[in-house]
Amino acid sequence: xxxxxxxxxxxxxxxxxxxxxxxxxxxxxxxxxxxxxxxxxxxxxxxxxxxxxxxxxxxxxxxxxxxxxxxxxxxxxxxxxxxxxxxxxxxxxxxxxxxxxxxxxxxxxxxxxxxxxxxxxxxxxxxxxxxxxxxxxxxxxxxxxxxxxxxxxxxxxxxxxxxxxxxxxxxxxxxxxxxxxxxxxxxxxxxxxxxxxxxxxxxxxxxxxxxxxxxxxxxxxxxxxxxxxxxxxxxxxxxxxxxxxxxxxxxxxxxxxxxxxxxxxxxxxxxxxxxxx
Numbered sequence: 272x273x274x275x276x277x278x279x280x281x282x283x284x285x286x287x288x289x290x291x292x293x294x295x296x297x298x299x300x301x302x303x304x305x306x307x308x309x310x311x312x313x314x315x316x317x318x319x320x321x322x323x324x325x326x327x328x329x330x331x332x333x334x335x336x337x338x339x340x341x342x343x344x345x346x347x348x349x350x351x352x353x354x355x356x357x358x359x360x361x362x363x364x365x366x367x368x369x370x371x372x373x374x375x376x377x378x379x380x381x382x383x384x385x386x387x388x389x390x391x392x393x394x395x396x397x398x399x400x401x402x403x404x405x406x407x408x409x410x411x412x413x414x415x416x417x418x419x420x421x422x423x424x425x426x427x428x429x430x431x432x433x434x435x436x437x438x439x440x441x442x443x444x445x446x447x448x449x450x451x452x453x454x455x456x457x458x459x460x461x462x463x464x465x466x467x468x469x470x471x472x473x474x475x476x477x478x479x480x481x482x483x484x485x486x487x488x489x490x491x492x493x494x495x496x497x498x499x500x501x502x503x504x505x506x507x508x509x510x511x512x513x514x515x516x517x518x519x520x521x522x523x524x525x526x527x528x529x530x531x532x533x534x535x536x537x538x539x540x541x542x543x544x545x546x547x548x
Contacts, residue, residue, distance in 0.1 A: 273338045276346040276368040276398045277436055279314050280470035280493045288543035289473075289488040292316035293535055294350070294498035300505070301334050303528040307535035308343045313544040315535075318496065320349035320364060331364055343548035348400070350496070358388050362395055370439070374402040378425055385433040393434070400494075403429050404441030406474045423462045430467050437494060439472040444479065453479055457490060464491030472496065476538075477503075484541045497538050504530040 279290045293304040295317050308315045319334055338345040348368035349361035361369040371388050373381045385401045392399050404421030421440040430438060440463055443455040464471060470493035476484060477499040484495070508530040512523045539545055 272341060272344060273335070273367070274314070274344045274346055276316065276348055276400075277470075279316065279344060279346050280437055282547070283493040283544075284470050286547075287489050288547065289492050289495050290314055290316055290346075290544055291535070291538040291542045292318050292348070292350075292494055292496045293538075294318045294496070294501055295334060296502075298330070298333055299524060299527050300501065300531055301337055303531035304535050305337055305341050305343075305345065306528070307532045307539060308345065308548070309341060310532075311536065311539045311545045312343060312548045313539045313546070314344040314346075314548045315539070315544070316346045316348060316494065318348060318350040318498070320361060320366060328364070335365075348398075355384070355388070359391070362392065362397060366397065368398040368400065368436075370400040370402075372402050372439075374405040374439075374441075378403075378429070382429055382432045385429075385435060389434050398436045400437045400439060400472060401429075401433060401435045402439040402441075402472075402474070406439065406441045407445045417456070420456065420459060421463060423459070423466050426463050426467050430469055435469070437470040437472055438467065439474050439496075442473075444473055444475040453483075455479065455483055455487065457486065460487065460491045470494060476500075481541055485543070488542050495538070495542055497534075500534050500538075501531055504534045 283290050293315060295301045295304055304315060304317060317334055338347055348370060349366040350370050351372045352358040352361055352369060353372055358369060358371050369392060371385055373384045389399050403426055405419040419441050442460050443453055471491055472494040473487060473492045474496045476495045476497055505527050508526040509523060512526050
């Protein structure tokens with residue numbers, strides 16, 4: 272069944288767990304994510320619409336229909352819109368939740384653009400996630416540099432001014448594959464969580480470490496985006512069955528679903544989401 276994003280995140284905040292948000296780029300990924308959700312009776316979030324190749328309305332209709340028929344609670348959102356037109360497109364695409372990323376802008380401009388979009392989205396009953404403190408892509412981990420980390424005092428102002436529903440934070444995490452060992456600043460996370468009432472989101476979970484993930488889920492993070500590890504599972508499924516492509520492509524499709532599903536099941540366990548749907 273399709274539910275609102277904040278229904279899931281508010282329960283996660285209340286009960287100290289997180290909801291995994293899985294990137295779905297095609298029908299196979301969507302199928303695998305929902306199968307994992309139903310196997311563990313776990314609520315999940317489907318992230319679609321980030322890349323141009325999955326903005327096709329037929330694919331989005333497929334996602335909505337699969338989620339609607341699911342026995343578990345599923346929220347759907349458009350991930351990482353980078354400009355105003357892309358964000359507005361999410362409304363026309365009927366996304367019930369949209370992530371607006373203006374984290375590369377200075378605080379004043381970030382607030383201005385997010386506030387403007389939140390007013391438009393909320394008027395259409397659409398929930399909004401924003402990002403404060405920039406989460407980089409495939410960065411070299413510099414443990415001495417915290418320039419892009421989320422500042423608690425700025426987070427308080429940002430949430431109050433924008434009226435955003437949930438907030439992605441930068442606490443030592445990065446998108447993509449890490450080039451070095453990430454060092455999550457739990458003291459910073461605890462301070463942000465103690466000062467900001469809305470749910471917090473972690474981007475760049477792949478490679479962060481299982482113990483670290485479990486700790487974050489119990490100490491302030493309510494939504495975790497998973498993309499890179501899922502993409503890698505699909506690539507590995509194809510490469511490990513390359514000899515079967517010409518013989519039986521359907522077998523390869525089955526392997527893609529299987530590998531993606533296994534990764535999704537792992538993250539459901541790490542987030543503490545099992546039997547919460």
